[in-house]
Amino acid sequence: MYIASIGSLLDTILDRTVVVGYTRAGYRLRSGMFNPDDLEPMDGKVALVTGASSGLGLAAAEGFARLGAAVRLLARDERRGEGARAEIVARSGNGDVRVDLCDLSDLEAVRQFAERLRQELPRLDVLVNNAGALVSERTLSPDGIELTFATNVVGPFLLTNLLVPLLQKGAPARIVNVSSGGMYTQRVHLDDLQMSDGEFDGPTAYARSKRAEVMLTETWAQRLGGTGVVAHAMHPGWVDTPGLKSSLPRFYRVTKPLLRTPLQGADTIVWLGAAPEPGRSSGGFWHDRRQRPTHRVPWTKETPEERERLWAECERLSGWYESRPEGHRPSVGSAQTPPDADPNR
Numbered sequence: 636m637y638i639a640s641i642g643s644l645l646d647t648i649l650d651r652t653v654v655v656g657y658t659r660a661g662y663r664l665r666s667g668m669f670n671p672d673d674l675e676p677m678d679g680k681v682a683l684v685t686g687a688s689s690g691l692g693l694a695a696a697e698g699f700a701r702l703g704a705a706v707r708l709l710a711r712d713e714r715r716g717e718g719a720r721a722e723i724v725a726r727s728g729n730g731d732v733r734v735d736l737c738d739l740s741d742l743e744a745v746r747q748f749a750e751r752l753r754q755e756l757p758r759l760d761v762l763v764n765n766a767g768a769l770v771s772e773r774t775l776s777p778d779g780i781e782l783t784f785a786t787n788v789v790g791p792f793l794l795t796n797l798l799v800p801l802l803q804k805g806a807p808a809r810i811v812n813v814s815s816g817g818m819y820t821q822r823v824h825l826d827d828l829q830m831s832d833g834e835f836d837g838p839t840a841y842a843r844s845k846r847a848e849v850m851l852t853e854t855w856a857q858r859l860g861g862t863g864v865v866a867h868a869m870h871p872g873w874v875d876t877p878g879l880k881s882s883l884p885r886f887y888r889v890t891k892p893l894l895r896t897p898l899q900g901a902d903t904i905v906w907l908g909a910a911p912e913p914g915r916s917s918g919g920f921w922h923d924r925r926q927r928p929t930h931r932v933p934w935t936k937e938t939p940e941e942r943e944r945l946w947a948e949c950e951r952l953s954g955w956y957e958s959r960p961e962g963h964r965p966s967v968g969s970a971q972t973p974p975d976a977d978p979n980r
């Protein structure tokens with residue numbers, strides 16, 4: 636009891652002192668308190684990890700493969716995807732790892748991929764929305780959406796909703812959204828989600844998109860309540876990945892000796908997919924296997940109406956209404972149906 640409260644106090648102190656908590660030092664201190672029996676075998680389960688060709692996605696996919704899951708690696712480049720597959724098979728000894736090609740910033744590609752998966756798989760147990768981008772110049776996706784928002788928010792929004800029927804077949808099933816501690820610095824800007832007013836700033840657009848991911852996670856948790864599918868978001872801390880090196884080179888140079896390894900950063904992704912505790916709740920924001928607050932300062936807080944507006948805007952931008960598969964359209968008049976009653980709405 637005494638040891639547990641000291642551990643909890645230490646954990647909170649680490650969380651507040653960002654620099655220590657987010658680094659490998661924070662992981663080392665906390666992982667000493669992890670329960671080694673927490674990660675249950677995943678034989679017979681299927682996990683899909685987006686952005687699995689490098690960094691955190693590759694490490695998370697390896698974690699699921701080690702636990703015995705059949706793993707689907709979503710990549711946008713065949714060579715990088717196959718390279719990741721070979722690495723995971725060699726390290727985990729699990730040969731049931733496959734590559735799926737899809738560019739998440741391209742909504743038609745997302746629709747086609749979800750359709751292929753629905754035809755191939757009888758069920759899905761874990762969906763990890765990990766792929767992410769931070770771009771320095773304002774760029775548009777093939778659908779004309781600002782690229783950070785398209786890749787981090789709109790594409791995963793559409794993919795997740797299209798895969799809900801498969802997740803429901805795998806229920807109890809889990810959605811894990813990989814956000815970032817950077818989201819603590821931003822609130823959502825509903826009137827300018829694509830940062831088209833004024834000067835574009837890549838890190839700000841990225842942090843806002845990561846805030847949006849957390850808000851959507853809370854909305855999924857609410858809408859999927861009672862379906863057996865839970866949704867959680869997490870942040871991995873500061874992790875030595877190709878993405879961090881290329882998108883924030885100066886930050887990377889300064890912090891390199893302190894950065895976590897991808898396996899350390901991905902630990903909570905795998906835990907959220909495999910451990911019993913996160914299966915008993917939904918809508919949490921996690922770091923190092925503990926639930927964390929979603930706000931550090933009052934001015935980043937959003938209202939329930941703002942969360943609903945974000946959802947509505949994602950529906951509009953992704954064309955979700957038109958994309959819904961037959962058999963998952965709400966019945967006539969369901970616009971008045973409470974969100975909880977119809978997860979596919």
Ligand SMILES: NC(=O)c1ccc[n+]([C@@H]2O[C@H](COP(=O)([O-])OP(=O)(O)OC[C@H]3O[C@@H](n4cnc5c(N)ncnc54)[C@H](OP(=O)(O)O)[C@@H]3O)[C@@H](O)[C@H]2O)c1
Nearest residue numbers: 686688689690691738739740765766767815873874876878
């Ligand atoms: N590293 C950190 O310190 C840190 C901290 C907080 C949050 N995160 C989050 O962790 C996640 C993974 O990032 P990472 O650091 O591991 O970076 P990374 O090494 O660059 O990995 C990003 C992955 O996303 C894929 N991707 C990017 N755009 C895509 C698209 N349009 N369609 C499909 N896949 C796409 C990349 O594919 P390619 O290989 O083809 O580029 C790559 O596999 C991101 O969501 C990031 O925001 C990272």
